[in-house]
Amino acid sequence: MKVEITVQKIGVGHLVVLKGDVDMNSSPDVRGSIAEVFKQGPGAKALVIDLSGVRYMDSSGIATLVEAMQNCMKQGMKLRLAELSPSVRDVFELARLSSIFEIFPKASDAQAGL
Amino acid sequence: MENQSEIARLNAKITRLSSLIEVNELIGSSLDLDTILENVMTISKKVMNADASSLMLIDERTNELVYQVALGTVGEKLKKEVRLKMGQGIAGTVAEEGKPLLLEDAYTHPKFFRGNDQATGYRTKSMITVPLKVGDRVTGIAQVINRLDGNPFDKDELELFIALSRLAAIAIENAKMHQSLMEKQRLVKDMEFAKSVQESFLPQFEPDIKSYRFSAHYTPALDVGGDFYDFIQLDKVRTGIVIGDVSGKGVPAALYMAKLGSDLRTLAYTEQTPAIALAKLNDLLAARSRRGMFATLLYTELNTVTGNLTVCNAGHLPPLVKRRDGSVKRLQPAGGTPLGMLPGMQFSDATEPLGRGDTVVLYTDGIVEAMDAKEALYGYERFEDVIRKGPSDPAGLKAAIIADVARFTGLSPQHDDMTLVCFGAER
Numbered sequence: 001m002k003v004e005i006t007v008q009k010i011g012v013g014h015l016v017v018l019k020g021d022v023d024m025n026s027s028p029d030v031r032g033s034i035a036e037v038f039k040q041g042p043g044a045k046a047l048v049i050d051l052s053g054v055r056y057m058d059s060s061g062i063a064t065l066v067e068a069m070q071n072c073m074k075q076g077m078k079l080r081l082a083e084l085s086p087s088v089r090d091v092f093e094l095a096r097l098s099s100i101f102e103i104f105p106k107a108s109d110a111q112a113g114l
Numbered sequence: 115m116e117n118q119s120e121i122a123r124l125n126a127k128i129t130r131l132s133s134l135i136e137v138n139e140l141i142g143s144s145l146d147l148d149t150i151l152e153n154v155m156t157i158s159k160k161v162m163n164a165d166a167s168s169l170m171l172i173d174e175r176t177n178e179l180v181y182q183v184a185l186g187t188v189g190e191k192l193k194k195e196v197r198l199k200m201g202q203g204i205a206g207t208v209a210e211e212g213k214p215l216l217l218e219d220a221y222t223h224p225k226f227f228r229g230n231d232q233a234t235g236y237r238t239k240s241m242i243t244v245p246l247k248v249g250d251r252v253t254g255i256a257q258v259i260n261r262l263d264g265n266p267f268d269k270d271e272l273e274l275f276i277a278l279s280r281l282a283a284i285a286i287e288n289a290k291m292h293q294s295l296m297e298k299q300r301l302v303k304d305m306e307f308a309k310s311v312q313e314s315f316l317p318q319f320e321p322d323i324k325s326y327r328f329s330a331h332y333t334p335a336l337d338v339g340g341d342f343y344d345f346i347q348l349d350k351v352r353t354g355i356v357i358g359d360v361s362g363k364g365v366p367a368a369l370y371m372a373k374l375g376s377d378l379r380t381l382a383y384t385e386q387t388p389a390i391a392l393a394k395l396n397d398l399l400a401a402r403s404r405r406g407m408f409a410t411l412l413y414t415e416l417n418t419v420t421g422n423l424t425v426c427n428a429g430h431l432p433p434l435v436k437r438r439d440g441s442v443k444r445l446q447p448a449g450g451t452p453l454g455m456l457p458g459m460q461f462s463d464a465t466e467p468l469g470r471g472d473t474v475v476l477y478t479d480g481i482v483e484a485m486d487a488k489e490a491l492y493g494y495e496r497f498e499d500v501i502r503k504g505p506s507d508p509a510g511l512k513a514a515i516i517a518d519v520a521r522f523t524g525l526s527p528q529h530d531d532m533t534l535v536c537f538g539a540e541r
Contacts, residue, residue, distance in 0.1 A: 063361040
């Protein structure tokens with residue numbers, strides 16, 4: 001299944017909404033879209049990624065998020081993940097990824113306190 | 115007089131036809147692209163009685179025409195320096211339109227670029243340019259310039275050059291296909307070699323420790339993979355047993371795994387505890403992070419005197435322990451994050467006492483996430499069930515698990531690397 005990616009500007013920076021499976025086949029597309037966001041220059045405080053439409057994410061999907069986080073840190077931005085589906089949340093908990101990523105219940109919550 | 119000129123015309127035609135046959139034979143005699151290109155243009159120059167000839171092919175990446183062969187006084191200079199865009203100059207126009215062009219004097223054509231002549235002092239006059247076509251697809255152009263006797267090229271010669279170029283285009287395409295087939299075969303051979311190199315990184319033998327048994331299974335989904343396991347004999351009492359899974363698959367994962375495996379071996383000997391070793395390994399990997407790659411890793415240290423197992427888990431799936439009474443215990447989930455994401459992470463060690471007849475099962479997600487034809491997951495329920503019902507000795511249990519996973523997946527292709535390590539004390 002292909003992933004649908006929408007990117008929009010929000011007050012604190014950028015919002016990327018993903019819908020579909022983020023796996024070996026689709027993560028290069030996600031990576032490409034996130035790279036476009038970083039090309040838009042300084043000024044953004046955060047990159048928020050809404051994962052509510054993602055039911056499955058494999059290790060290459062997680063690697064894509066790790067790279068996004070590392071790039072955010074280089075640019076003084078925050079990466080915030082929002083609304084993980086139960087199956088993705090399980091993967092994150094099992095691998096202790098909650099101590100790596102900032103995770104919020106909703107995309108709107110992720111825009112607060114910046 | 116008329117008869118004589120008719121005879122001369124027919125003679126010329128015979129010469130052309132026999133040269134076409136000659137061209138066909140010469141072209142067919144090689145599958146090497148460079149040889150074919152040289153042959154085609156040498157013959158063209160001779161048959162067409164031309165002062166210069168050249169051949170350009172379309173570079174599919176840039177959609178530009180690139181000189182492959184340029185014979186004549188300025189040939190080498192052209193070959194090195196000139197690339198043409200579609201529609202640029204005579205050659206670019208012929209390639210774009212896919213139609214042959216005969217010019218008595220090139221200077222009368224608005225698209226003719228005089229720069230090369232000005233730079234070299236050469237005077238281009240009569241010229242034939244034809245597209246090289248495979249079916250309807252233009253793959254390049256061939257060109258002859260200036261008849262040696264000073265007369266312009268005529269329509270008969272245009273026809274001959276079109277026929278000649280048609281043969282050349284097919285021969286070039288065959289050679290290209292041959293070349294790409296050879297490259298593919300070389301890649302396949304390289305991958306087979308890489309597979310054997312990677313297999314050499316994995317332990318060649320199970321540890322030989324009195325009253326303990328070890329058994330491991332590893333199958334990558336592709337030729338090479340990002341799963342790995344290792345046995346590290348730290349001293350007379352302690353043995354490190356490691357299993358890990360690098361993000362992604364194939365060559366990038368395999369290279370990452372090779373580096374990680376050798377760094378871990380060094381740190382396992384030099385650092386006091388598994389937790390300290392993994393913290394240092396994490397920092398090493400995070401400092402060289404590329405594309406967010408990471409690894410989950412489970413480092414266990416078995417003390418064969420006390421029977422204690424020290425477990426340090428960096429984001430990996432928790433080990434399972436089959437007790438002597440047949441019950442199955444899933445150990446605590448990971449206490450630490452996967453390796454290589456962020457520097458400065460801390461890890462912790464937990465201790466699990468093992469008794470005689472207990473068997474530890476380490477595994478990667480390729481086992482629990484193995485899929486059947488309907489894409490259903492093998493899952494923990496089946497996994498723990500086969501462990502519960504299977505034999506207690508590590509080799510027997512490993513075989514029972516692999517057989518059960520194979521039964522479940524049937525003929526479905528393996529989509530992830532699968533690794534399994536079983537070990538324990540004899541009863």
